[in-house]
Amino acid sequence: MSKEFVTESIEFLENDFELVGEENLTNIDRIYASQSYWKDVLSRLKKNKGAILGLICIILITFMAVVGVWMNGHTYDSQTIAHQNLAPRIPLIENIGIFDGGEKMNTSQGAIEVNKYVSANGSKTGLEDTYYWFGTDVLGRDIFTRTWMGTRISLYIALIAVAIDMIFGLSYGLISGYFGGAVDNVMQRFAEILNGIPSLVIVTLLIIVLRPGLLTITFSLMITGWIGMNRIARAQMLKLKEQEFVLASRTLGAKSLFIIFKEILPNILGAIITNTMFSIPNAIFTEAFLAFIGLGVPAPMASLGSLISDAFKSFTTHPYMIVAPVIVLAILMLSFNMLADGVRDAFDPKMKEM
Template identity: 55%
Template sequence: MINKENVIIKDMFQPAHIDPSKSEKIAKPSLNFWQDAWLRVRKNKGAVTSMIILAIIIIMAFVGPMLTPYDFDHQNTKHNNLPPRIQGLENIHWLPFDGTLTRRNGTEYNAYEARNIDAYYWFGTDSLGRDIFARVWKGTQISLLIAFLAAVIDMIIGVAYGAISGYIGGRVDSVMQRIIEVLVGIPNLIIVVLMILVLKPGIIPIVIALTITGWTSMARVVRAQVLKFKNQEFVLASKTLGASDTSIVFKHMIPNMFGVIIINTMFSIPNAIFFEAFLSFIGLGLQEPFASLGTLVDDGFKSMIAFPYQMIIPSIMIALIMVCFNLVADGLRDALDPKMRD
């Protein structure tokens, strides 16, 4: 640097002024593990969109049956097999909510006007005249209940079994793992079908049947995590300070694997929904007058050609729930355990 006379002088060089109080100032607030994971989840548009859709579906599963004046189990044979009809949309002919059906010769007619029925069924009615809108949301409620119950029981049994097996090790671990291999070796469908045949079909028997072998994958994952943590410093420090084995496993190890447990539980929910729908579709699910998404698909399949909406609507609901849960599970996997990302 030079002055006007192009002469460099010593006064031009001054030390920079540094404020010691700001030298180690953190520009952003510190984040814990869950806050950091949530930031990563928010960047996943598919996971966020799926969370919103699932929240709407769960709310509608409880609120939906109350939005219609018809009960899900109320039968009115005079109104059987009516197509969807919604107020305000019935005059828009390119939407499938105007109450029209197609005859075998290809001509269309308004089923409500032909039968002189002044009513609105948003998703139509089934062969017994029951409102499909109320039955779909009631079936969604029951299917989600069965799936969440099965997932929670799988998580509890799998975490406890896997943690005990991995922490004790030795001969106990070998015996416990052979038990899992025997259960895994038997086809899951055979066990579930036998359980349903022995017990009367219902929510509790279906949950029990789903959890007989459903916990094995969780147990294996937890066992692997316990084996990884078993010789790490925080576990050795806890042993040195006199912590009991129960305290080490359930207060130190398991909280460090919450991410893996949540991910596996989220993946098990859509599997349980699909398996329950499959059991209901083959006639081993819930019995009348109760309804699940699987029983609705089964009922609609019997009249699929004449009244396709009776099967399409619950099928779309099953597909939507399964896709959303899988996308949320993928997003949580990438956020909670980025090393698991392919």
């Protein structure tokens, strides 16, 4: 028995079918443009508000250190005995009752309000048109100008610390770790001997040979300031020198210095830059401490440490003298620490979780 099959043409419309579970479909993957390692680091650094704030503060302090010395017509070493111990006085702001040259002084009869810019009986003092934005010290020198001159010293120390770390400490640690064996043993024992000598002893001995000043502080940093960078560079070298890319370069006949500075160094720049950033505030504090105990730059040159030391002697009678250098030093060190912390997180985001 035969059956006849009739084939009919069936036309399907667009709305005849619908996908089951369409609302549960996953999103389509998107392809993002790749970016380099350094762009990725910069992107993470920009998202760190603390690091950006620290960088802005460093830029502003550096700008003031450059131009602040010339802003009010006074020099850092000019002495005017008639202007000694004048409280801060700022144009325009004095009209609202602050920074008008007045200060409270504690005497045997109690606290009294004193303003040496004006006379109590109405007679002229010759200081009616005189302004000292941060006041003057016991020798009549402008604290504003001397503060920014002292900031130059701190920034110079920061620059020297970076140069010593990157030039000497980095090379020393990389060479020591790469060659290893007896070379590494001798070099590291020498570094440990230097690190065992207190920096204060080194500075004192240098002062016997040289006179106190920036040269003495620079030499003291050159003697012991590179030890930390040496250890970081050596540790990174020991971790990478047996990697395959180093073995490949050595097999192809690359020289040792080429492998150290062309193959390995680019791979450890993150740790190197991070350690350098953290060494800057330590160097600034070291200089300030040496200046505070009288082993810094000689007078009339000013540094933040020497300004704090001089103002500390008059702290009970004229506390305004110590405020400006302390605030600038604190902001400078805090800004470098915040920037260093942000740089560390940008190079290695996992460090933030530790």
